[in-house]
Amino acid sequence: PLLILAALAAVVALFLAWIRQPGQKARFDRVLLGIPFLGDVAAKFATSQMARTLATLLGGGLPLVNALDIAATSVGNQFIARELEVVGARVREGVSFSSALDARRVFPEVAVKMAEVGESTGALQDMLNAVADFYDEEISTAMERFVTLIEPALLVAMGIVIAGLLLALY
Numbered sequence: 001p002l003l004i005l006a007a008l009a010a011v012v013a014l015f016l017a018w019i020r021q022p023g024q025k026a027r028f029d030r031v032l033l034g035i036p037f038l039g040d041v042a043a044k045f046a047t048s049q050m051a052r053t054l055a056t057l058l059g060g061g062l063p064l065v066n067a068l069d070i071a072a073t074s075v076g077n078q079f080i081a082r083e084l085e086v087v088g089a090r091v092r093e094g095v096s097f098s099s100a101l102d103a104r105r106v107f108p109e110v111a112v113k114m115a116e117v118g119e120s121t122g123a124l125q126d127m128l129n130a131v132a133d134f135y136d137e138e139i140s141t142a143m144e145r146f147v148t149l150i151e152p153a154l155l156v157a158m159g160i161v162i163a164g165l166l167l168a169l170y
């Protein structure tokens with residue numbers, strides 16, 4: 001048991017040392033986005049962060065290009081943050097925000113379409129707030145579903161552990 005604990009601590013320490021190296025966090029975040037359930041939630045969370053930050057900055061009167069640069073630093077997922085920096089550079093070159101988002105193929109289709117509608121109607125801030133609200137609700141629903149699925153499994157596991165302890169005592 002002590003050897004297993006030491007090996008586990010060594011693996012965690014190696015992982016933390018690796019993730020602190022420049023560029024590795026973005027690589028890890030990209031891998032994280034590819035994991036079936038977790039990646040979907042991570043992408044929605046990062047999109048929600050980006051949309052909420054952009055909407056707040058645009059509401060404060062900041063130009064879109066500057067708001068994109070600030071939003072890229074506020075997104076927790078480093079891979080998506082780098083993609084957002086590319087989007088900012090493309091917008092600076094004159095490409096529309098929605099087409100720059102669409103070209104990266106990282107952001108969800110709903111977010112891209114709502115940004116396109118927001119740009120064409122002049123209500124980008126409202127649409128970005130709607131995107132953030134939509135994805136916050138999606139994340140909340142997904143997490144509730146996950147908890148309802150995992151609760152019975154945890155109860156069964158706890159029952160097995162307690163039964164094992166009782167059998168060990170006899």
